[in-house]
Amino acid sequence: MANLxxxxxxxxxxxxxxxxxxxxxxxxxxxxxxxxxxxxxxSGCGKSTLTRLIAGLMKPDRGEVxxxxxxxxxxxxxxxxxxxxxxxxxxxxxxxxxxxxLEIVAPSMPRKDRIARAEELLALVGLxxxxxxxxxxxxxxxxxxxxxxxAIVHKPDVLIMDEPFGALDAFTREDLWQTMHELRAKEPFTxxxxxxxxxxxxxxxxxxxxxxxxxxxxxxxxxxxxPGDGMRRLEGLYxxxxxxxxxxxxxxxxxxxxxxxxxxxx
Amino acid sequence: MDLLRKIGVPVAAILIFLGFWExxxxxxxxxxxxxxxxxxxxDAYIRFWNLFLTGSWQTxxxxxxxxGIAVVAGTxxxxxxxxxxxxxxxxxPLLVGFNAVPKATLVPVLALLFIGQHNFNTVLMAFLISFxxxxxxVGIGLSTLEPEYRDILRSLGASxxxxxxxxxxxxxxxxxxxxxKVSVTLAFIGTNLVExxxxxxKGLGAxxxxxxxxxxxxxxxxxxxxxxxxxILLYYAVVALERIFAGWAERPQG
Numbered sequence: 001m002a003n004l005x006x007x008x009x010x011x012x013x014x015x016x017x018x019x020x021x022x023x024x025x026x027x028x029x030x031x032x033x034x035x036x037x038x039x040x041x042x043s044g045c046g047k048s049t050l051t052r053l054i055a056g057l058m059k060p061d062r063g064e065v066x067x068x069x070x071x072x073x074x075x076x077x078x079x080x081x082x083x084x085x086x087x088x089x090x091x092x093x094x095x096x097x098x099x100x101x102l103e104i105v106a107p108s109m110p111r112k113d114r115i116a117r118a119e120e121l122l123a124l125v126g127l128x129x130x131x132x133x134x135x136x137x138x139x140x141x142x143x144x145x146x147x148x149x150x151a152i153v154h155k156p157d158v159l160i161m162d163e164p165f166g167a168l169d170a171f172t173r174e175d176l177w178q179t180m181h182e183l184r185a186k187e188p189f190t191x192x193x194x195x196x197x198x199x200x201x202x203x204x205x206x207x208x209x210x211x212x213x214x215x216x217x218x219x220x221x222x223x224x225x226x227p228g229d230g231m232r233r234l235e236g237l238y239x240x241x242x243x244x245x246x247x248x249x250x251x252x253x254x255x256x257x258x259x260x261x262x263x264x265x266x
Numbered sequence: 267m268d269l270l271r272k273i274g275v276p277v278a279a280i281l282i283f284l285g286f287w288e289x290x291x292x293x294x295x296x297x298x299x300x301x302x303x304x305x306x307x308x309d310a311y312i313r314f315w316n317l318f319l320t321g322s323w324q325t326x327x328x329x330x331x332x333x334g335i336a337v338v339a340g341t342x343x344x345x346x347x348x349x350x351x352x353x354x355x356x357x358x359p360l361l362v363g364f365n366a367v368p369k370a371t372l373v374p375v376l377a378l379l380f381i382g383q384h385n386f387n388t389v390l391m392a393f394l395i396s397f398x399x400x401x402x403x404v405g406i407g408l409s410t411l412e413p414e415y416r417d418i419l420r421s422l423g424a425s426x427x428x429x430x431x432x433x434x435x436x437x438x439x440x441x442x443x444x445x446x447k448v449s450v451t452l453a454f455i456g457t458n459l460v461e462x463x464x465x466x467x468k469g470l471g472a473x474x475x476x477x478x479x480x481x482x483x484x485x486x487x488x489x490x491x492x493x494x495x496x497x498i499l500l501y502y503a504v505v506a507l508e509r510i511f512a513g514w515a516e517r518p519q520g
Contacts, residue, residue: 055421075423087414091436091514100432104422134514150418160421 003066004157004190005031005054010063012049013215023049024060025215031207033157036184036191038205040198040249042257046216047194051162054192055079068157077105080151080189084163086143088135094146095131098122101154121149124186125179141172145179152187159191166196174234177203181232198249199237202226208245210252220252302487310488317473318492325457325469326496328385332392333453337446339393340400347401348408348434349426365398369456373463384466388457395456396449403445407438440515443508450500458493470496 007029013020023046031037041047052058053065056075065072067079080101088097098118102109122128125145135143144164151159165173177200184191195201201208202224210220226232227239236242284304291303298306311318343361347354369391376387411434419429461471470489477485509516 052417055417057417057420075421077423079421081418081421083414083417085412085414087412087418089415089433089436091439091512100418101422103432104419104424104428154422 002032003030004033004035004068005029005037005192006064006066007050007053008064008066010053010060010065011215012046012053012058012060012062022215024053025217027063027211027216028218029209031190031192033190034188035206036193036204038193038195038201038208039211040195040201040208040253041211041216041219042213042253043196044214046214047211048162050216051081051160051192051194054158054160055081077154078157080154080156080159082144082147082151082159082161082164084166086135086140086147086164088143088146090135093132093134094122094127094138095119097135097146098149098153100150105154118149118153121153121187122146124183125149139172141168141176144168144176148176148179148183152183152189155187155189157190159189161191161193163194163196165200173197173200178234180204185231198246198253201249202242202245203232203234203237208249210249210256212256213258219256222248222252299481299483302484306484307488307491310482310484314473314485314488318470318488321468321470321473321489322492322496325454325461325471325493326500328388328469329392329450329453329457329500332389332456333396333450335389335393336397336400336449336453340397340445340449341404341442343397343401344404345408345430347405348411354405354409361398361401369395370459370463373460376460377464384460384464384468387464388460388469391460392453392456395459396453399445399448399452400442403441404438407441408434411437439512440508443504443512446504446508447501450504451497454493454497454500 007027010024010027011022012024013022015021027046027050029037029039029050039047039050049058053060054067054072056065056072056079059073067076088094089100092100095115095118098121099114102114102117106114119128119131122131125148127142127145127149130138130142130146135146138146148164151161165176168176181204193201193204202222203226205224208222208224209218210222211217212219222245224245225241227236227241288303288305291301294301296303343357347357372394373391376390380387380390415433415437416429419433424432457469458471461469462475465472465475470493474486474489477483477489
């Protein structure tokens with residue numbers, strides 16, 4: 001099986017004072033090794049729950065999450081995470097922030113090698129020269145770049161991102177999309193990106209999974225065929241092919257929100 | 267220039283305060299036994315300098331000892347409350363109630379309980395009075411840690427202790443020092459409370475009391491000023507520690 005991530009029939013409900021709140025209902029997602037999966041869906045449909053399940057931070061009520069052919073029961077060292085909040089540790093420099101996962105995953109790695117590895121990644125995302133700055137001295141976009149470096153510094157097989165670009169302005173976001181492609185070209189990883197931005201999902205994703213409203217199930221899967229060869233470019237978003245994909249996704253989201261004459265969700 | 271402003275401005279403020287005090291006493295024609303004036307104080311310090319030195323030392327070490335115990339115990343209780351909801355729900359009302367009891371009422375209780383153990387009593391009071399802010403701030407600091415902070419390390423399989431050491435502890439330091447600034451003054455008050463209410467002839471509080479019994483009013487005021495100076499010293503010692511350990515939380519101004 002070439003799928004690195006496999007989510008099979010995952011059903012989950014949160015306990016609340018008003019009884020169980022089902023968030024996922026028979027979710028199916030498969031991501032082949034090296035591919036980039038984007039997940040979109042209405043607000044509050046359990047997308048963040050999905051990230052925590054893949055990371056092994058929680059267990060589903062029913063169903064299975066497989067990573068690399070192994071059932072996920074608890075957190076593993078081969079996962080990297082990035083959130084909408086860049087979660088920088090303010091008391092560490094940017095370099096020390098990026099090194100953090102290595103301190104956990106590779107405690108025996110020599111200090112010199114850790115620094116070299118972090119410096120290499122920071123240079124790759126355009127943060128060369130900022131190694132010794134404090135996070136508070138950097139802009140939001142720069143902090144998010146550093147956060148991405150930290151998420152992949154230990155060469156995880158899976159990079160899980162929960163709306164990492166959601167709080168950034170439009171231009172910074174597009175810059176970071178480009179950075180994401182450059183990182184993937186040099187540092188192959190399998191990625192799951194939770195996003196609210198359909199253009200982002202089409203620009204970054206190889207597949208786009210549309211989740212239905214809560215409780216979420218896989219409603220639609222779009223195989224992205226991006227116009228042009230090689231490295232994706234922003235101009236591609238303004239082609240008829242991209243427009244068609246976006247129209248399909250928008251329609252699916254409307255169905256998921258129950259605002260369309262399609263199959264009712266509620 | 268910068269240094270001049272940092273030192274010159276507070277010194278000028280103190281001088282203005284002393285001048286105003288002197289003026290107030292002079293204008294009202296208050297005699298010594300109503301209100302001593304700053305110009306009466308040097309005489310008191312010169313006459314009793316050895317008592318001031320030993321008294322200050324006794325007050326100082328017992329305050330610092332009580333505060334030290336409060337830091338250790340407060341951090342531990344704060345950790346328990348920060349990590350366990352049940353402990354938080356259970357301990358919170360107890361702590362608040364305990365804090366609400368006026369500590370002056372505890373002095374006779376302690377004096378009876380540990381009769382004759384003056385140093386112990388005093389340190390215990392300094393601890394009791396200063397422990398609450400530390401426990402609460404550490405507890406709140408830990409329980410309000412954003413889940414993402416925990417998740418970046420938990421997803422790598424880090425243990426709870428590692429997460430505490432690498433993230434929760436340093437992230438709580440600014441709150442901790444904020445509480446410590448309150449606690450250091452409280453501990454100081456606690457020490458003096460015992461020294462004054464439960465006389466055993468030690469510390470600046472005892473010196474104050476002897477000034478009262480002998481109707482030496484300038485001595486009483488001299489003790490008050492000495493207490494203020496000691497309090498300022500202790501406070502700035504905490505500020506210095508904060509600079510060293512949590513200086514990162516201070517944003518450059520401008």
